[in-house]
Amino acid sequence: MSENSGRKHAIVIGGGITGLAACYRLQREAAARDIPLDITLLEASGRVGGVIETEHRDGFLIEHGPDAFISTKPAAKALCEELGIADQFIGTNPKVRxxxxxxxxxxxxxxxxxxxxxxxxxxxxxxxxxxxxxxxxxxxxxxxxxxxxxxxxxxxxxxxxxxxxxxxxxxxxxxxxxxxxxxxxxxxxxxxxxxxxxxxxxxxxxxxxxxxxxxxxxxxxxxxxxxxxxxxxxx
Ligand SMILES: Cc1cc2nc3c(=O)[nH]c(=O)nc-3n(C[C@H](O)[C@H](O)[C@H](O)COP(=O)(O)OP(=O)(O)OC[C@H]3O[C@@H](n4cnc5c(N)ncnc54)[C@H](O)[C@@H]3O)c2cc1C
The missing domain is CATH 1.10.3110.10 (protoporphyrinogen ix oxidase, domain 3)
Structure with a gap:
């Protein structure tokens, strides 16, 4: 983290879920403490998301990497709730679980x-x-x-x-x-x-x-x- 005239500058390397969550957290914590903060996210590829990638092809939905997370670990669920996307959760189908x-x-x-x-x-x-x-x-x-x-x-x-x-x-x-x-x-x-x-x-x-x-x-x-x-x- 660098500092210039009271403003801080954070650099996050990698735009996978870890880097994106880090950017979000930095932004949230800085706002809560009234700290002026610039964040630069460095991503080597042409897209963010890292190994998380969803493709729609010929009527099929293809997950290139992860397709779910465990709800008993509270962090991922809490982040989705905080981001206001928890209403889009898809649970597993009990008939084929x-x-x-x-x-x-x-x-x-x-x-x-x-x-x-x-x-x-x-x-x-x-x-x-x-x-x-x-x-x-x-x-x-x-x-x-x-x-x-x-x-x-x-x-x-x-x-x-x-x-x-x-x-x-x-x-x-x-x-x-x-x-x-x-x-x-x-x-x-x-x-x-x-x-x-x-x-x-x-x-x-x-x-x-x-x-x-x-x-x-x-x-x-x-x-x-x-x-x-x-x-x-x-x-
Ligand atoms: C096939 C597969 C299935 C999985 N299934 C599940 C699942 O169902 N549920 C689950 O919870 N987890 C699952 N995982 C694990 C989960 O996907 C990963 O732990 C998580 O997505 C890793 O995120 P990350 O941001 O740490 O890394 P990554 O997603 O790898 O992101 C790293 C990013 O950093 C960039 N980068 C790397 N080096 C540099 C550099 N020098 N400069 C700039 N950018 C750089 C990369 O381009 C990439 O975008 C799965 C993983 C795989 C591979």
């Missing part, structure tokens, strides 16, 4: 309540043919395995195997995480990609317990609040 994992050439629905690597509901997990009984028992051990005390980072793959076992990793977490990050979970930092699971382990000592607590809390919140209720993913 299912993910599938392919196993032995057959598509299997992800069991109800299952979140990324661990089950949050008992019966659908018991019934799913996606895991062997041995694999299911190993996953249930998450309820008893003590939390890791060291605060060093670990690979996502290591975390899943440590808490829920190899089957949970190869048959569910790996395809789910690969679909999100298009990269190898053996090389992904847990802290950088899924800090929530680390918090779950710290707070509840078990991912399964944390998911059940989360479910209970969501049900309670939905009973207690009268504002808009959003689906997990919003576009």
């Amino acid at each position: 299912r993910s599938f994992v392919i196993r032995n050439g057959t598509l299997h629905p992800v069991p109800e309540g299952f979140y990324m690597m661990a089950p949050g509901a008992f019966m659908p997990f018991l019934k799913t043919p996606l895991f062997s009984w041995r694999g299911k028992l190993r996953m249930a051990l998450d309820l008893f395995i003590p939390r890791r005390e060291r605060d060093t980072d670990e690979a996502v793959a290591h975390f899943v195997r440590r808490r829920l076992g190899t089957e949970a990793f190869t048959r569910m977490a790996q395809p789910m995480i690969g679909g999100i990050y298009t990269s190898d979970a053996e090389n992904l930092s847990l802290k950088a990609t899924f800090p929530r699971f680390l918090e779950m382990e710290k707070a509840h000592g078990s991912i399964i317990k944390a998911l059940r607590a989360q479910k209970k809390q969501a049900a309670q919140t939905s009973r207690d609040t009268s504002g808009p209720r959003y689906s997990l993913f919003l576009s």
